[in-house]
Amino acid sequence: MIRAPLRPLARILEARAKGENPDAIERENIRLRHEEQRDRARARAESRLFILALFFFCAFGTVGIRMGVLAATEPAEPRSAGSGLQILANRADIADRNGRILATNLVTYSLYAQPQQMTDPEGSARALGEIFPDLDTARLARDFTGERTFVWIKRRIAPEQMQAVHDIGDPGLLFGPREMRLYPNGALAAHVLGGAGFGREGVHSAEVIGRAGVEQTFDAWLRDPVNEGRPLQLSLDLTVQAAVEQVLAGGMMLMNAKGATAILMDAHTGEVLSLASLPDFDPNDRPLPPTSGDPSDSPLFNRAVQGVYELGSTFKTFAVAQALELGLVSPDTMIDTRSPMTYGRHRISDFRNYGPQLSVTDVIVKSSNVGTARIAMEIGGERQRAFLDSLGLLDPTALELAEAPGIKPLFPQRTWPEISTMTIAYGHGISASPVHLAAAYATIVNGGTRVTPTVLRNPTPARGARVISEETSALVRGMMRAAVEQGTATLAEVPGYAVGGKTGTADKPRRDGRGYEEDKVITTFAGFFPAEAPAYVLVVTLDEPVETSGPEPRRTAGWTAVPVAAEIIRRAAPLLGLRPEIETGEANGVTLARN
Amino acid sequence: MKAFLSVLAAFAVMGLAFWAYRENYATQAALDEVEQLEREIAGARDALSVLRAEWAYLNRPDRLRDLAELNFDRLNLLPLRPEQFGSVDQVAFPPEPGLLPLSVDPVDVIGIEEPQG
Numbered sequence: 001m002i003r004a005p006l007r008p009l010a011r012i013l014e015a016r017a018k019g020e021n022p023d024a025i026e027r028e029n030i031r032l033r034h035e036e037q038r039d040r041a042r043a044r045a046e047s048r049l050f051i052l053a054l055f056f057f058c059a060f061g062t063v064g065i066r067m068g069v070l071a072a073t074e075p076a077e078p079r080s081a082g083s084g085l086q087i088l089a090n091r092a093d094i095a096d097r098n099g100r101i102l103a104t105n106l107v108t109y110s111l112y113a114q115p116q117q118m119t120d121p122e123g124s125a126r127a128l129g130e131i132f133p134d135l136d137t138a139r140l141a142r143d144f145t146g147e148r149t150f151v152w153i154k155r156r157i158a159p160e161q162m163q164a165v166h167d168i169g170d171p172g173l174l175f176g177p178r179e180m181r182l183y184p185n186g187a188l189a190a191h192v193l194g195g196a197g198f199g200r201e202g203v204h205s206a207e208v209i210g211r212a213g214v215e216q217t218f219d220a221w222l223r224d225p226v227n228e229g230r231p232l233q234l235s236l237d238l239t240v241q242a243a244v245e246q247v248l249a250g251g252m253m254l255m256n257a258k259g260a261t262a263i264l265m266d267a268h269t270g271e272v273l274s275l276a277s278l279p280d281f282d283p284n285d286r287p288l289p290p291t292s293g294d295p296s297d298s299p300l301f302n303r304a305v306q307g308v309y310e311l312g313s314t315f316k317t318f319a320v321a322q323a324l325e326l327g328l329v330s331p332d333t334m335i336d337t338r339s340p341m342t343y344g345r346h347r348i349s350d351f352r353n354y355g356p357q358l359s360v361t362d363v364i365v366k367s368s369n370v371g372t373a374r375i376a377m378e379i380g381g382e383r384q385r386a387f388l389d390s391l392g393l394l395d396p397t398a399l400e401l402a403e404a405p406g407i408k409p410l411f412p413q414r415t416w417p418e419i420s421t422m423t424i425a426y427g428h429g430i431s432a433s434p435v436h437l438a439a440a441y442a443t444i445v446n447g448g449t450r451v452t453p454t455v456l457r458n459p460t461p462a463r464g465a466r467v468i469s470e471e472t473s474a475l476v477r478g479m480m481r482a483a484v485e486q487g488t489a490t491l492a493e494v495p496g497y498a499v500g501g502k503t504g505t506a507d508k509p510r511r512d513g514r515g516y517e518e519d520k521v522i523t524t525f526a527g528f529f530p531a532e533a534p535a536y537v538l539v540v541t542l543d544e545p546v547e548t549s550g551p552e553p554r555r556t557a558g559w560t561a562v563p564v565a566a567e568i569i570r571r572a573a574p575l576l577g578l579r580p581e582i583e584t585g586e587a588n589g590v591t592l593a594r595n
Numbered sequence: 596m597k598a599f600l601s602v603l604a605a606f607a608v609m610g611l612a613f614w615a616y617r618e619n620y621a622t623q624a625a626l627d628e629v630e631q632l633e634r635e636i637a638g639a640r641d642a643l644s645v646l647r648a649e650w651a652y653l654n655r656p657d658r659l660r661d662l663a664e665l666n667f668d669r670l671n672l673l674p675l676r677p678e679q680f681g682s683v684d685q686v687a688f689p690p691e692p693g694l695l696p697l698s699v700d701p702v703d704v705i706g707i708e709e710p711q712g
Binding site (some may be wrong): 100 | 678
């Protein structure tokens with residue numbers, strides 16, 4: 001770079017000639033040079049600052065614009081994040097223990113109208129009346145021609161009806177998708193499933209909510225998308241349930257009963273394989289709860305869970321089991337059974353007089369109220385109460401149906417007087433549901449560990465707390481087997497399956513709460529099979545049965561509930577894969593063959 | 596040298612931009628395809644659930660019972676009874692393939708020729 005000299009010779013010589021100080025020229029030149037340098041540096045800095053400012057402006061501008069765009073656009077799911085698992089918005093299915101579907105969803109359509117868009121309101125109303133005969137055509141026509149802008153016509157329509165409405169061709173008739181709960185098996189297991197209905201409703205969708213049964217109990221679980229469409233697996237067995245319901249319906253008809261219920265439970269895990277209550281209903285079209293009359297007469301009433309009855313002599317098993325467990329008696333101990341037995345102003349009598357004495361086994365076999373009352377007196381009220389509590393007979397069951405937690409057994413709440421000790425021993429003065437009874441029987445016969453009833457499939461059951469010893473359990477099983485072989489429940493004998501059990505006949509309390517009805521009874525059979533190694537517990541209860549095949553009507557459990565229970569076992573046991581212990585010979589038409 | 600580097604950088608930028616453009620469009624196309632497939636899967640799932648519901652409906656115990664009764668003369672189906680349990684040795688197994696069938700007349704395995712010597 002050529003720099004201008006600080007001391008140009010020409011000017012110095014000139015200055016010297018004029019007698020001036022030549023250093024002034026140099027200083028002046030230095031000043032000029034500095035100024036020039038400063039201007040240059042400033043320009044450079046300015047341009048740099050400008051570029052920097054531009055850069056920052058662009059950067060912040062980009063951020064700002066991006067924010068504005070993000071704020072203004074519709075939110076969308078990131079398209080690339082999907083790992084193939086899309087969220088299933090469907091309500092989960094309900095399946096039986098083998099995976100057969102009990103409840104699923106189906107998309108149907110709802111029909112609504114927007115009258116302003118209609119071209120021919122009256123004609124459309126008439127055409128709709130032809131498709132849906134239950135519609136009020138005149139009212140529809142009024143709605144269509146009036147002020148209304150929106151009219152619901154049908155909540156759910158079938159595909160062929162939808163096509164027919166399409167064919168009317170009116171642009172004001174519109175469809176909205178509706179997810180519908182479908183119970184393909186109809187009334188089967190209706191009381192367990194309960195039913196579902198629509199909650200909040202819009203044009204494009206409606207919320208499906210459980211109304212009763214497992215649908216209500218597991219409503220949150222069934223809606224939870226976390227389960228990824230896994231079905232809720234129940235412990236019910238569809239085929240067994242169907243067989244039990246069929247037999248029970250037949251039995252109810254033959255015995256002229258008002259209602260009937262049957263529970264088949266796994267004796268070890270408490271899994272309910274079948275729970276039937278008749279009369280029943282179709283959960284696809286769940287009837288409205290009754291507003292008048294006795295709620296227990298409604299088909300919605302689940303007798304197995306909600307029916308709190310005095311279950312009669314079936315409770316004798318508990319008194320005897322406890323006495324054996326406490327070592328108070330052995331099966332051969334003789335008990336005073338003179339009937340009637342008086343206690344204060346109460347009289348306890350037997351169905352017929354069984355003589356002065358019976359062994360403990362015979363007290364069960366012949367079902368002696370007096371004998372059981374005497375055994376209970378030896379046990380005492382406190383211990384009896386504690387024992388019934390340990391069997392779960394004093395609390396609501398843990399069964400996962402929406403109705404179950406509210407159903408508390410009825411028994412003397414504050415005091416437990418001696419007369420109650422005696423009557424409770426033979427099942428009067430305490431009311432429990434058939435599910436309570438089934439769970440308590442399972443506890444008694446399975447070797448003595450507490451069973452909690454459940455309607456859920458439980459592949460890894462935990463053993464409950466011990467209530468009675470293995471030995472006591474075996475002794476009680478022997479007595480109940482004897483009751484079937486030679487006692488009150490002889491009709492429960494099923495060839496091939498050793499059935500044990502105990503009958504119970506209890507008078508129905510009067511509606512007005514004063515005493516008992518004359519000839520209305522609740523008959524119960526609580527049994528188990530096979531007797532040597534109990535796998536299943538069956539409780540059958542009939543409401544007001546009368547058996548009229550004999551010369552006079554018979555109402556005891558031995559003639560009503562027991563034959564029904566036997567038929568249920570005959571049908572259900574093979575379905576459960578239980579092999580009968582009999583020779584299958586040529587008599588059955590099976591050809592013996594051997595290679 | 597410097598000029599060469601600048602040109603090289605410019606070409607590199609253009610090349611990368613082209614590559615990024617193409618990748619962007621390939622990604623979009625892939626996402627579209629995924630979306631399309633997911634729609635198809637959802638449709639298939641819906642159809643499957645309808646079919647499952649129909650299967651359950653057609654196999655409901657009531658209907659099967661009625662069908663068994665309607666076709667009783669052809670099928671002779673009755674509810675399963677305890678007597679119908681058999682044991683394994685009552686079942687006629689098919690003969691093993693290597694063995695001769697038992698029903699065939701005995702084969703004369705002794706030679707018909709006179710033994711020599």
